[in-house]
Amino acid sequence: MSAELSHREFLLALTADAVMQARIARDQLHEVIIPSLPPQRRALAEAVKRQLHADALLTEPFLRDLEILIDFMRVEIEKGIQTTWIADEHNVHGGHHERHFDTRSHSLAVAVGHLIGMYEAATEVIDFAEAERLIEDLLQ
Structure with missing residues (x-):
């Protein structure tokens, strides 16, 4: 019984994290x-x-939409990034590239980082719950 309770508590903690991440993501989307x-x-x-x-929040269709939005936003972020070559005689390749974000792209990159955090938290809840269901099916 206690093992069952600890699984439930763990799932509750994962879900609470996903809900918190959703609140942050909602703010980033809005602002x-x-x-x-x-x-x-x-x-x-x-x-x-x-x-x-x-x-x-904890559905596969939502996660698909969120993943599509994240990919779309990555393209938007790339529009505001300039890459420059920095020559360096001590580098075996003769130098390296540096990426510079404009203000819009930097803000979007931070916001998308929060969307990714929400995606990962929601995925973790779904995967844990599915793993629990699979174990229950095997034990029956």
Whole structure:
């Protein structure tokens, strides 16, 4: 019985983390991501923001939408990055590349980092719950 309770407590802790990450992601979508996109390109971000509640948060369809948004935002971030070559006679390759973010891309990169954290937290809950179901099926 105590082992069962500890699994439940662990799942509760994972879920609480996912809910907290969802709150942060919702703020980032509202304050940074959606305002930075042109109106005609906001639909996916707004849809993900609407799904950031307990009923939809821990579902595969939501995670797919979130993953698509993260990939889309990575492309947006890349638009504001300049890469320059820095020559260095002591480097075996003759130098190295440095990437410089403009203000918009830097803000988006930080916000997307929070979306990734939320994605990972929600995925962890789903995977743990599925693993528990698989074990129960094997034991029966």
